[in-house]
Amino acid sequence: MDHDSTITHRILIAVSDADLRRVSVAGLRASGFCVSAPTDGDAAVMLVESFSPDVVIVDSVLMSPCGRPLHERMRECSEQYLLCITDAGDDRLRTAVLHAGADDAISSPVHPDELAARCHALLRRPRQLHARPDGHVASVLVLGPLTIDLGRREVAVEDEEVQTTRIEFSLLEQLCRRPTEVCTRDELLDSVWGPKWVGDSHVVDVHLSNLRRKLDKAAPGTKVIHTVRGVGFRLANDVTDVLEVAPTPFAFA
Structure with missing residues (x-):
């Protein structure tokens, strides 16, 4: 799918660290993304459907309200690109989240420019996302x-x-x-x-x-x-x- 450059792509990011969330949101917005950053599990799961993100970024340590890893719950309830953030040096976890359905994984500490670049790279992949009439989100x-x-x-x-x-x-x-x-x-x-x-x-x-x-x-x-x-x-x-x-x-x- 050729993503129209005129579309403002939407990112949902759910991370536990407040500083990481603040810096990441600022960096993603500076790169032209529309960003939602819930910190509550109920809100994150709900917004996957109602916010209609193109990319979902999830901290691997976060758990969903049902007690399962949030990234697994996100994979089940959405078809959007899923990017997981894992602890530095934890190669086994990075491999595990990819096997669990994540499209990409990045280790902390996370640089906002790299995070934005990985989102752009995911959006260049040929995956069928939700249709957007007239190039706008409804x-x-x-x-x-x-x-x-x-x-x-x-x-x-x-x-x-x-x-x-x-x-x-x-x-x-x-x-x-x-x-x-x-x-x-x-x-x-x-x-x-x-x-x-x-x-x-x-x-x-x-x-x-x-x-x-x-x-x-x-x-x-x-x-x-x-x-x-x-x-x-x-x-x-x-x-x-x-x-x-x-x-x-x-x-x-």
Whole structure:
């Protein structure tokens, strides 16, 4: 399959190390990828389907909610390219993840430029991926009462359409990509305004306050966005309770 260079390819990366996640996400975005980086097992498995990534990057030490290695669970539930990150010098594990279905494996420490290059190399391989009408992603995230159409950039809560600005939509999209996590103001600023933006982080609160008013007007009985004082924002329980389908907590091997 000849991948159209005009398409923004989508990467889902699930790793346990916060510094590795931050550096990898920044490097992949700088290379032109659209990136989602959940750290929760339920969210990672859910986003494989709803985020429709082209490449899934998984830390080999992460476990799925059912207690199995997350990379094995990802291989079972998706046909996307799968790249595993393994510990340095662990040749046996690197071989094992390849036998388990991974398309590529890379040892830590990981350089973001090499990670991006390996993703580009995978995308050059002739594999049939999900069709994209008109070269665009038409992915729809449905989280309980909240529906966000990433392709059409439309939002609805309790089936009531909500008109959003570009920034409001982008902020909500970032929260939905990490549905069970708290997004800090700095993370939202970096994702929506860009790493070179300079200004008061209070701008995040202003736009999310405006978005809240719109969501509350559309569905007065449903809370969509929750503020975590001193930290940032996350999706409210009214939205995330739908994710609680597996009682086994996310764990590391």
